[in-house]
Amino acid sequence: MLGAAIVAAAVLCATFAPVLAPYNPTLAEFAATLRPPTSAHPFGTDQLGRDVLSRVIFGARISLLVGAVTVFVAGVIGCGFGLLAGYLGGWLGAAVMRLADVQLSFPFILLALTINAVLGAGFRNIMLSLAVAGWPLYVRVVRGEILALRHRDYVQAAVATGAGSGRVMRRHVLPNVATPIIVVSTLQVSQFIIAEATISFLGFGIQPPTAAWGTMVSDGRNYIFFAWWLSAFPGAALALTALGVNLLGDWLRDTLDPRLRT
C-alpha cells in the first residue's frame, strides 16, 4: 500500500506540476545561483539559479510519461510476437524467439544506449530506443504462458468447435495471460524509468534544459564537491518513484497471481 501511495503522489506531482511548483522550472535567476536549501528554496537552487524543487516536480512528468509509454509500446510489440511464437509456432515463431534470445544476449542498458546514440537524442527517440530494447522480455513471458495454456481443455474445446486461430487467441488465450503481463509491466515501468534517467545522465536521451531527473543529476555531478543538493534531490525522487512502482508491482503479483511469487 505504501507503493500505491508513492506512485499516486508521483502521478499527482506530474499532473499538477504547474500548480504545485513554487517557481518556473526553467527560469534562471543569476542573482541566486547554487544556494543551499533554505525556506524559500527547500531543495536549493542550481548553477543557473533555477529552483531545484520546481524542477524535481516537473521532472516527474518526463519520468512517468516515458515509463508508461515505453512499457505500453514494448508490451504491445512483445505480446503480439509472444502470441505469434507461442500459439502459431512454426518457422515464424522460431525466428521471433531467436531474435528475442539474441537481443537478450546484450545488456539491456547498453543496447538501449547504443540504439539511442544511433537514432539521436530527444524525447521521442528515447522512448523508441527503450521500447525496441525492451520487448523481448514480454515475448519470453507470453510464450511461456501460452505453451502451458494451449493444451488446456477450454482452448482445445474452442478449437474443436471450429473457432479460428485469431478468435481463440483473442477470446481464450489472451485473457488468461493478462495477469502475468500486468505484473511484468508494472515491474518494467521502474526499469524503464531508471533506464531513461541513466541514458539521459550519460548525455543521450533527454537533453537540457528540460527538467528530467537523469539530466539534473548529470548537471549536479559537476558541482558534487560543493553543491550536493543539485544531484541528491532529483536522484532521491527517482529512487523513491522506482521503489513505489516496485512495491506496487510486488503487491499486484502477490494478489493477482500467487504462482509468480518470488
Place this chain on the structure above:
Amino acid sequence: MTRYVAGRAGQAMAAVFLALTIVFVLVRITGDPVILFLPQDVQPKDIAYFRHLLGFDRPLWQQYLSFLGGAVRGDFGQSLRYRAPALPLVLHRVPATFQLAVTSLGIVACLAVPIGIASAARRGTLVDHLGIMLTSLGQAIPGFWLGLMLIWVFGVWLRWLPVSGYGDWTHFVLPSLTLAAFYAAQVARITRSSVLDALGQDYVRTARAKGLHEPGVLGRHVLKNAAIPIVTVFGLNAGQLLGGAVVTETIFAWPGLGQYILNALLGRDFPVVMVGVFLTSVIYVGLNFLVDVSYAWLNPQVRFG
C-alpha cells in the same frame, strides 16, 4: 552430458553469429557512419572520399560479407578517431573492467547470498524485514545516483576514499560497491525465495523428522536444491554487470570497457562501438553457456531430461 554440452555450445555459436549481424544492422542500416562521424559543415567531396576509403560506398551485402569475413579473423576495421584497428583498442580496456566485475561479483556472493538465506531461515522476523527493506532499496536506487552519493559521502565529506581513477585497493571500494548494489539486491531476493521454496518441500520435513539439526537441514538439503535459480540469476547478472559498467566506469573515471564504449558513442566512432557491443555480447553468451553447463552438473534432471 557431452551431447548436452555440445548442443548448448552450438546454440551459443549461433547466438554470437546473430549478435554480429545485429551489431552490423544497428550501425550500418540506421545511418551512414561517415556522416554521423564527420562534423556538420564538411564538404560533400570529403564525405565521398571518406566513404570510399572505408568501403561504405559498396553494396550492403558486400559490406556485410566482408564485415563477417573480417570478424572471423578478428578484424573489425579501424577506429575512425584513432586510425588504429578497433579490436586491440577495445581489448586493451577489458582487464580493468574484468577486475571491477570480479570484485563486484565477490561482494554480491559474500553479501547477498547470506542475506537471502538469513532472511528465509528467519522468515517474518526482524532480520527478514530488514533484509527485504534493504533489497527493495537496492533495486530501486539507480546506479549513477548511488555512485555520486558515495562520492559525496566518502570522498567529499569524510575524505576517506579516492573518488576517481584506477589504482590500489582503495580505488576499488566505491566503484565495485556501486556496481554490486543492484545485483546484490536481485540475488538476495532470489536466494530468499528459492530457499523458502525448498524449505517447504517434503524432503525437508523428512530431514527434520529424522532429527537432523537445522544447520544440517539448510546445508545438506535446502541449499543444494535452492542453488539452481541462484546460479541462473548470478550468471545472468554477471553479464548485466557489463552494462552497469558503462555507468559506473563513467562516474568513477575507471579506464575500462564501459567507459570506452560510452566515449566512442559520444564521439560517434562506430567501429569501436561495434566491437565493444559485440565483445560484451560474446562475454554474455559465454556466461550463459557456463550457467547452462553448471545446471547439468547441479541437476541430473537437466542432463537427461
